[in-house]
Amino acid sequence: MNQLRCLIIDDKPLAIDILADHAGKIPFLQLVGTTTNPIEGLQMVREQNIDLVFLDIQxxxxxxxxxxxxxxxxxxxxxxxxxxEYALDGYEHDVVDYLLKPIPFERFYRAAEKALHVIVPGSRAATPVVPQAEPSPEFLFIKTEHRIQKVDLKDIRFIEGLQNYIAITTSNGKILSLQTLKKLEEQLPDKEFVRVHKSFIVALRHISSIERGRINIGDxxxxxxxxxxxxxxxMVEKI
Incomplete structure (x- = not known):
């Protein structure tokens, strides 16, 4: 089977870990390396005969x-x-595919298979064994100023980013935590929570209504x- 020598470039180590795990499940991908530094990535492309790069934009x-x-x-x-919003720019540069994070394995596989057909015309990829999705967590442990608080996901209504900390509004009150909105977003199941603003993540289950570009949750x-x-x-249309 033809193998594509691939490289992952992303400034977020967690994103690299996820993509590397996906790549490791695909027999026709040979992961040559990963880097958080795009300049180092350019050097690797030039020196290591890379066929395919999974590349972050920002x-x-x-x-x-x-x-x-x-x-x-x-x-x-x-x-x-x-x-x-960068999709059009990407296709103007003749990219093979454009993947929106969070990237499920099935979507990643389809993009890799498309790359295989482009790079090695006439090649056929074996049907992948798609791993069973792990069940979504039911709770998180949130570090507050004085303790570590267990929070049931079903109780979270929305989360607000406030400079260097976040405010988690739950059915039982508000919890403050010294972490970033982005860090918490990576821990939340993406089918239940969605980023709707640079300062807000909402729980889909608690949305009462949507009107004129505003979301009603409780009061x-x-x-x-x-x-x-x-x-x-x-996401709303799929529900």
């Missing part, structure tokens, strides 16, 4: 789109990002940011 020092311009046609690219009205609007409404 990175310090060098963005994914800048990386593509410099790398030219040395390798094929699959973009991985949390932001849908709170929360805004929907332009960046997050399309993904939020797509």
């Amino acid at each position: 990175m310090p020092e060098l963005t994914g789109l800048q990386f593509i311009k410099i790398a030219g046609k040395q390798c094929k690219i699959i973009l991985t990002t949390a932001y849908a 709170q009205m929360l805004p929907v940011g332009d960046r997050y609007r399309d993904r939020f409404y797509r």
